[in-house]
Amino acid sequence: MTLASERIWTAALVVIGDEILSGRTEDRNIAQVARWLQVQGIRLMEVRVVPDIEARIVEAVNALRTAHDYLFTTGGIGPTHDDITVDAVAAALGRPVVVHPEARRILEDYYASRGGLNEARLRMARVPDGAELIPNRMSGAPGIKIGNVHVMAGVPHIAAQMLDALTGTLEGGARLLTETVGCWVAESEVADILREVEKAHEDCQIGSYPFFREGRVGANFVIRSTDAEDLRSCVDTLCDALGTAGYDFTPGGI
Amino acid sequence: MTLASERIWTAALVVIGDEILSGRTEDRNIAQVARWLQVQGIRLMEVRVVPDIEARIVEAVNALRTAHDYLFTTGGIGPTHDDITVDAVAAALGRPVVVHPEARRILEDYYASRGGLNEARLRMARVPDGAELIPNRMSGAPGIKIGNVHVMAGVPHIAAQMLDALTGTLEGGARLLTETVGCWVAESEVADILREVEKAHEDCQIGSYPFFREGRVGANFVIRSTDAEDLRSCVDTLCDALGTAGYDFTPGGI
Structure with missing residues (x-):
């Protein structure tokens, strides 16, 4: 029998991207994060899809990271001008953005045979100060873990790699x-x-x-x-x- | 050239259902609502996926119906005990739930050759007081429009019928x-x-x-x-x- 006192671990997901809200791209991350969380014994309680606007991302991140044990984000961590997730998460947490030395080294290695590390690619080494990295064997650029916030790629098979790297690292309860x-x-x-x-x-x-x-x-x-x-x-x-x-x-x- | 003063019409969507949050069902409504809104000249600005818990639905509906010109919901309007969207929307709006006479008539006709209208089926005629109906040729049970809130089915091809019935009825701006x-x-x-x-x-x-x-x-x-x-x-x-x-x-x- 289930004990009424048994702790239930909860999570929320923020999907970041104009491409989902315009209907151009059909989201695949909600279902894959949901299924992965089930296996970890963590319940996905809310998802918000927000546009590439910093204030909207900050609002969603702050509402959900305080209401749940874990928060995940997907999207907006690439090298282009519309990738603003790192800045938004840093703003939400009140931390500066810094270049993570290990992320920089990973990207230098990855791009050594691919034209070298330019300014755009170096953007992908930027993290909120104090963050750890989530490995990504697929494309070099790592995800980011800071406090209970897990920042992942929007491309579904890269997000899947990051979930794989997180498997077993988060405390959960009884699996549903x-x-x-x-x-x-x-x-x-x-x-x-x-x-x-x-x-x-x-x-x-x-x-x-x-x-x-x-x-x-x-x-x-x-x-x-x-x-x-x-x-x-x-x-x-x-x-x-x-x-x-x-x-x-x-x-x-x- | 776009006038800076041109009005932008915005919308939000609340997807209601444990089956999406558990990963059992991959959502199809976000993309279809998003694409339909584009054609109407309305921008989808936020989506929230919430569980089958009345307080969570009320919270999302009230946050988003006041922040946007239009709010849409999908899911939770069927005949079974886990279909609580109508009650939640009525609670959010502070209105009682009543049986809509036209909805009752539609369901009586639809079920005349299908075993008749039982108590569970009559649940699908319940609406927040003052609501209009959104026709649904597919399965009889109508959607609901009350104020700027549009309550639609979770089954994607029934939601599509309801969007079709709404086409051209909502004021929008320039199409993106x-x-x-x-x-x-x-x-x-x-x-x-x-x-x-x-x-x-x-x-x-x-x-x-x-x-x-x-x-x-x-x-x-x-x-x-x-x-x-x-x-x-x-x-x-x-x-x-x-x-x-x-x-x-x-x-x-x-």
């Missing part, structure tokens, strides 16, 4: 476990069943996610709990109730 | 125009060019979006302006500068 049960039914036909089963299992939440496929309506019911036994019991109760009411269901989801 | 120029170059090699060209065209912004493809680095430069002439001039200047510096570029992007 999930099971899915699928059913070819309009969710509105089984709303009472879902509500009653959830009510009978207070350490579980049930989410209902309808879909239209192959010309038919269906829904996946996702049961979440930090306790494996409670989760199993809730799934069993739900399947029994669906079966008794005459519905075919698919363990694992459709 | 974009042109893209692609280049097989590390963006760090041309950072100076980008900054200088942007500085010389004060009504344009240039975003730089690097990528790795086919084992090579490249970048797309996206130029944005509400003025077609300024945009053209900025694109021409950028292409000239890239060409003069010896880079091949691809109008339209790579």
Whole structure:
């Protein structure tokens, strides 16, 4: 059974970039950060997508870093004029921006065979004073960790490298476990069943996610709990109730 | 030329749903709402993704509906116990929840051949008092418009139907125009060019979006302006500068 006193670790994500808000680029980082956090036993509680405007980034960073155990950002750490995340995070934390000697060395090595380190590339060695680096084997330019703020790249596979480097380094709680049960039914036909089963299992939440496929309506019911036994019991109760009411269901989801 | 006094219309989006924050479902609504708003001449300035917790939804709705001309929400308007958006928006606006007679009639018609209107389905006729409906030909259940708040479905193709129904009904300003120029170059090699060209065209912004493809680095430069002439001039200047510096570029992007 889950102890009521068990600590829940929470995180928030700030996605920085006009390209997401214009619809030009479809974000891939929300889902990948969310899934990675689940495995670390940390709950993603809020995401904000903000434009490349320093005041907006500062506002989001300060609202969320104080409200959660961890804050992550993606985007805006490249070499061009529109990459202002480091300056914004430094401003949010009230720290100066400095060139990190280790980041400079990494970039010198990386660009040795690629035309050398110019002024634009050196921008990627700038960090808020006191920051540590998050390694990035993909493109040299590291991410940045300062306090509970983790500044990562916007390009999804580079962000993935940085998450990989952070794996196991953050303290988390019990991992949220999930099971899915699928059913070819309009969710509105089984709303009472879902509500009653959830009510009978207070350490579980049930989410209902309808879909239209192959010309038919269906829904996946996702049961979440930090306790494996409670989760199993809730799934069993739900399947029994669906079966008794005459519905075919698919363990694992459709 | 763009007049400095020209009004810019802004919007925000609240994406409601544990399934996005858990990483189970990859959001598709941010990009589709963003692209639709562009066409309406409205700028999407912020997105917040919040969990299925009433207090968190209320907080986001109230922060963003007062800061922007329009607010949109997606998710949480179905028939099941985890669909709490209507209650949260009503609470945010300080209004009671009522059954909308027209919504009830729409649902009665829709479900006449589908087992009839039960209590769960009737939940989808509940609106904050004073709301209008946003039609939804796909699944019967309408969206809701109240003040500057537009409450839409989470299922992306139903949200798309609701956006379609809203097309042309919202006042907007000049549409933000974009042109893209692609280049097989590390963006760090041309950072100076980008900054200088942007500085010389004060009504344009240039975003730089690097990528790795086919084992090579490249970048797309996206130029944005509400003025077609300024945009053209900025694109021409950028292409000239890239060409003069010896880079091949691809109008339209790579």
